[in-house]
Structures are given as C-alpha cells and as structure tokens.
Amino acid sequence: MSVSTTIHSVGLLREQPIHPGQRWVYSAGFNVASGMTDTSRIDCELDDLRYLADRGARVAILSHQGSHRDGTAVHLSGTAEYLGKRLGRPVTYIPENASDDAVTAARSLADGQVALFGNTRLHSGEEDNDPVLAAQFARLGDYAAIGGFSKAHRRHASNVGILRHLPGWAASSLIDETRRLEPWAGRSPKTPSIAAVGGVKSEKSVVGLPCFARDYDIVVPGGIVLNHVLHHLGYAIGSSPLGNDVERRAAATKAALANPRARIHVPRRVVIARADRHGWHEAHTVSVSEGVPTGFSIVDFHLHPWLIQELRRVAACGGRLIIAGTPSLHTHGFTQASSALLDAARTPTVNAMLLGGDTVAELPFDGATSTGGGSALCYLDQADVVVLDALRRNNGLTMRSRRAL
Numbered sequence: 226m227s228v229s230t231t232i233h234s235v236g237l238l239r240e241q242p243i244h245p246g247q248r249w250v251y252s253a254g255f256n257v258a259s260g261m262t263d264t265s266r267i268d269c270e271l272d273d274l275r276y277l278a279d280r281g282a283r284v285a286i287l288s289h290q291g292s293h294r295d296g297t298a299v300h301l302s303g304t305a306e307y308l309g310k311r312l313g314r315p316v317t318y319i320p321e322n323a324s325d326d327a328v329t330a331a332r333s334l335a336d337g338q339v340a341l342f343g344n345t346r347l348h349s350g351e352e353d354n355d356p357v358l359a360a361q362f363a364r365l366g367d368y369a370a371i372g373g374f375s376k377a378h379r380r381h382a383s384n385v386g387i388l389r390h391l392p393g394w395a396a397s398s399l400i401d402e403t404r405r406l407e408p409w410a411g412r413s414p415k416t417p418s419i420a421a422v423g424g425v426k427s428e429k430s431v432v433g434l435p436c437f438a439r440d441y442d443i444v445v446p447g448g449i450v451l452n453h454v455l456h457h458l459g460y461a462i463g464s465s466p467l468g469n470d471v472e473r474r475a476a477a478t479k480a481a482l483a484n485p486r487a488r489i490h491v492p493r494r495v496v497i498a499r500a501d502r503h504g505w506h507e508a509h510t511v512s513v514s515e516g517v518p519t520g521f522s523i524v525d526f527h528l529h530p531w532l533i534q535e536l537r538r539v540a541a542c543g544g545r546l547i548i549a550g551t552p553s554l555h556t557h558g559f560t561q562a563s564s565a566l567l568d569a570a571r572t573p574t575v576n577a578m579l580l581g582g583d584t585v586a587e588l589p590f591d592g593a594t595s596t597g598g599g600s601a602l603c604y605l606d607q608a609d610v611v612v613l614d615a616l617r618r619n620n621g622l623t624m625r626s627r628r629a630l
C-alpha cells in the first residue's frame with residue numbers, strides 16, 4: 226500500500242475551511258525529553274496550529290509525554306512556554322483535561338487562542354484507550370485534528386478513542402511524516418539498503434527487525450535488539466538487558482532470524498562494561514564466543530570488515546541507510562558502532578534517515594529524520610498505522626460535519 230492509498234478517504238485538516246469561534250481539539254505528540262535538546266516533535270505541529278489559530282479557531286491541545294505506567298509523565302508548562310514563543314502568541318497551560326474545570330476553560334478560550342491542556346499520560350486510561358477518558362477529552366472541542374505522528378502506532382484515548390466522539394481530520398504533520406518515509410519503505414532492487422536497529426523499545430525487535438530482515442539487504446542489530454540476537458544464537462550475554470516484553474521480542478527475534486532475506490550482522494567482538502550508580506566502568510572488548518561475564522553488559526560493538534565494505538558500497542551506489550534506535554550507548558561515550566554508521570549516513574550520496582525520539586536527540590546528524598521511532602517502523606512495515614485507520618473509520622462522522630463546516 227502506498228501513502229496515497231493509506232490516506233485515501235482520510236479528511237485533511239488543510240483542506241477544511243476554518244471559521245472563527247470553531248472549537249478544535251488538537252492531538253499532539255510533544256513527548257520531548259526534559260532539557261528540550263530536540264524540539265522537532267513540537268516544531269512539526271506549528272504550521273497546523275497556526276492554520277487553525279490564524280483563522281480564529283479556539284484550539285485545545287492534548288499531548289502525551291512520558292508514561293503513566295512507569296511514572297515518567299510530568300506536567301507540560303515548559304512545553305506551553307516554548308510553544309508560545311514559537312507561535313508568537315501566548316499559549317495558556319491548563320493542567321487538567323478530563324474535568325468540568327477543563328471543559329469550562331476550553332469553553333472560555335477566545336477566538337484564535339491556543340491552550341495546552343494537561344499531559345494525557347497523567348491518566349492510566351490514556352494508554353488503555355479508556356472510552357470514558359476519551360469521551361471526557363472529546364468535551365474540549367467539537368472537531369478533532371490529529372497530529373502527533375510519534376504516537377500514531379498507539380491506540381490511545383487522545384488520538385484513537387477520541388475519534389469515536391468527534392469528527393477528525395489528519396494534521397499535515399501526520400501526513401508529511403508518512404510521505405517522508407516513503408523512499409525507505411519496501412525493497413529497493415537496484416541499490417543496496419542497510420538498516421541498523423538498536424535502542425531499547427520493544428518495537429525495534431518486534432517490528433523493525435522482521436521488517437528489515439524481509440525488505441533490506443543488510444540488518445545491523447544494536448542495543449537491546451543485539452542482546453536478543455546474541456542470546457537467541459546461544460552466546461552468553463552476562464547482565465545485558467533484554468528489556469520489557471521479553472517473550473514477544475524473543476519470539477520475533479527467532480522468527481526474523483529463521484530465514485531472513487537480509488544478511489544479519491552478528492559482531493564477532495563487543496564492548497562490555499559494568500554499571501553502578503556513578504556510571505560505566507571497566508570497559509573492554511571481548512569476543513562474543515568467549516561470552517559476557519555476569520555483572521557486565523554489552524554497550525557497543527565492532528563492525529565486521531565486510532559491513533564496512535558494504536557501507537562504502539551504499540555510498541557508491543546511492544543506496545539507503547536507516548538508523549532506528551541508537552546502535553550503542555552513544556551518550557555514555559560508547560560511540561564505535563554509532564559513529565561508523567553515522568559517518569556513512571552523513572555521506573552526501575547516501576539516502577540516510579534516523580528514526581525515533583531518543584535516536585534523533587542523541588545522535589549528531591543533520592539529515593532526514595522522523596519524529597517517530599515505533600510509529601515509523603510500523604509504517605515502514607505495514608504502510609499504515611492505527612491512527613490513519615481510525616481516521617478512515619471516522620470518515621462518516623467527518624462527512625456529516627463537513628457539510629456543517
């Protein structure tokens with residue numbers, strides 16, 4: 226399926242006439258690490274927010290950040306301040322989003338006013354797509370604009386559940402991100418494709434590894450994806466983490482390695498280190514066949530000479546290179562694998578893209594990026610994501626209200 230098929234029958238925000246006084250809920254993905262080192266997840270929504278506000282709409286933004294499950298969700302007042310500066314108009318922060326007070330605040334917005342409501346992940350029901358919470362979110366407006374590509378693979382109350390109650394349109398941020406990914410989707414028979422899949426999140430093993438093993442020529446597992454690969458192949462990985470969702474990851478790793486179309490890079494030598502609360506110590510290189518001792522974790526790896534040759538070939542032929550998830554613990558100074566891959570990615574002839582919040586924030590790279598890690602992998606795998614599906618299903622609701630717009 227191509228983008229044109231995927232977005233067919235999805236209502237596009239930019240094609241809607243907007244009138245002063247209309248009440249819009251804008252679903253965003255401002256999941257930005259504290260310190261705001263990378264603000265691309267906020268910046269990508271600015272044009273759509275201006276489109277609404279400049280035409281006099283009253284805009285109630287709902288965004289997620291962190292997770293209720295692990296207690297990392299916090300309030301978003303700093304995000305509202307940054308957003309206000311970028312939009313050139315004050316953005317009020319209203320810490321609630323599912324109460325009568327929140328509804329009153331949304332109703333009292335002036336024409337053209339933008340407000341950021343409380344972090345949706347302060348409620349456990351957001352990640353469970355709780356229908357009651359979704360109905361409460363829907364009370365903040367009469368129409369929904371869905372941005373936040375980074376959560377487009379999540380069936381959550383603020384992006385999917387809300388569409389059971391409000392007619393919804395895709396923000397151009399959402400559509401633009403899917404279009405940008407197109408050149409990296411599917412097979413490329415004429416030029417070589419290499420994908421490095423690392424990081425910690427389970428989508429890297431469950432979606433990314435099988436997708437690239439099917440569609441690309443070479444897959445370079447890193448991060449926890451590599452730990453699973455080595456564990457599956459019977460190597461001792463010491464105290465290297467296997468992350469959450471261990472069984473699903475293990476099953477996906479086994480299936481992806483069973484008969485891959487791609488050549489899988491299994492390093493012969495890895496860098497290991499021991500962690501304590503002060504940082505990483507005793508870093509040294511071992512061969513995977515001798516195994517990682519208990520107490521030590523894999524933090525980096527050496528590239529095989531054949532992979533270095535293949536990276537040169539990608540540069541010579543104008544091939545594709547994706548880095549999804551940091552290959553090694555780059556921010557802790559373990560930069561061997563990530564620097565070699567980044568050097569190749571920076572070669573002007575290579576069609577390179579980096580995917581994901583932490584990957585884009587942590588690795589120095591000025592080329593093409595996606596604000597979604599898991600969502601981009603889901604899109605590359607299926608040419609679709611659950612939010613676009615929910616928008617297509619919402620179409621009847623949208624058509625009825627379009628006549629009223």
Ligand SMILES: Nc1ncnc2c1ncn2[C@@H]1O[C@H](COP(=O)(O)OP(=O)(O)O)[C@@H](O)[C@H]1O
Binds near residue numbers: 525587
């Ligand atoms: N070998 C490793 N062991 C543990 N964590 C790792 C390792 N390699 C990379 N990481 C971590 O992976 C994180 C990024 O993974 P992830 O959250 O999946 O990426 P993204 O947010 O880009 O989708 C980085 O913050 C990095 O610290």
Ligand SMILES: O=C(OP(=O)(O)O)[C@H](O)COP(=O)(O)O
Binds near residue numbers: 376
């Ligand atoms: O950070 C995100 O995704 P990513 O780490 O896959 O890039 C998104 O904001 C989704 O967040 P989630 O993975 O906590 O659902």
